[in-house]
Amino acid sequence: MKFSPRSLNYGMDKFSVYLPLFVMALLALATFWLARNAPTFVQEAQVDLTSTDPDYAMRDFAVRTYAGSGNLMVQIHGESGQHYPVRDLLEVHRIRVRFVADNGRVTTASAQTGTSNGKGTEMSLRGNAVVVQEPLAQSPRLEFQGEELLLWPEESRVQSNLPVTLLRGADRMSGDTLYYDKNRQQIEIKGRVRTTLQP
Structure with a gap:
């Protein structure tokens, strides 16, 4: 074909x-x-932002926060600690804190347990809580003692709704509640107030 x-x-x-x-x-x-x-x-594991469980834990640690200038601002030590990501909260056992303000004034704090936000600008101290503001220029040494103290080191504020003792230089004051604000030059102690002033 x-x-x-x-x-x-x-x-x-x-x-x-x-x-x-x-x-x-x-x-x-x-x-x-x-x-x-x-x-x-395999999909990467997603972080559950609604979980109340800690995302990491530490032992015998120190967390440091630096200012924009590079100077050390906040240092938090602890025997053990856990971080909760939902509220960016650090919970510390046997907490010790050292804060250096812009003017150079040093504030230290310690307690059996404590919590701090991620930046170290707001803290709650519980169990034999002590906050000390070291003397600077005309400002005398201040020491706050109580079972629970709320501390805002950057704002130089201390607050407590439980009995507290304040040592200001050689003077001693105690009461049922306390509100202290360095920037406003305000100390407010309520309840059964006792004061011992040295001449």
Whole structure:
């Protein structure tokens, strides 16, 4: 059987019309096969931001926060500690704190347990809590003692809703509650207040 050049050209023309459809069908099948047989990637574990569990724990540690100038601002030591990511809260057993203000005044604090926010600007101290502001220029040494003290070292504020003792130089004051704000030059002690002032 002989093919004339004319019929051969006609067959090639017809084939060239359907060739793109044939190639597209082959590509679609190859893509489908690759999609079904490609390996699946393991998703990274997502952090549960609603969990109340700590995300890490530490033992015999020190956490330091530096100011923009590079100077050490807050240093927190502890025997053990846990970080809770939901509120960015650090809970510390046998906490010791050292804070250096912009004017150079040093505030130290210690307690059986304590919590601090991530920046170390707000702290809650419980169990034999002591906060000391070292003397600077005309400001005398201040020492706060109580079972629970709330401390804002950057703002030079101390507060307690439980009985507290304040030592200001040689003077001694005690009461049922305390509010102290260095920037406002305000000390407020309420309840059964006792004061001993040295001449």
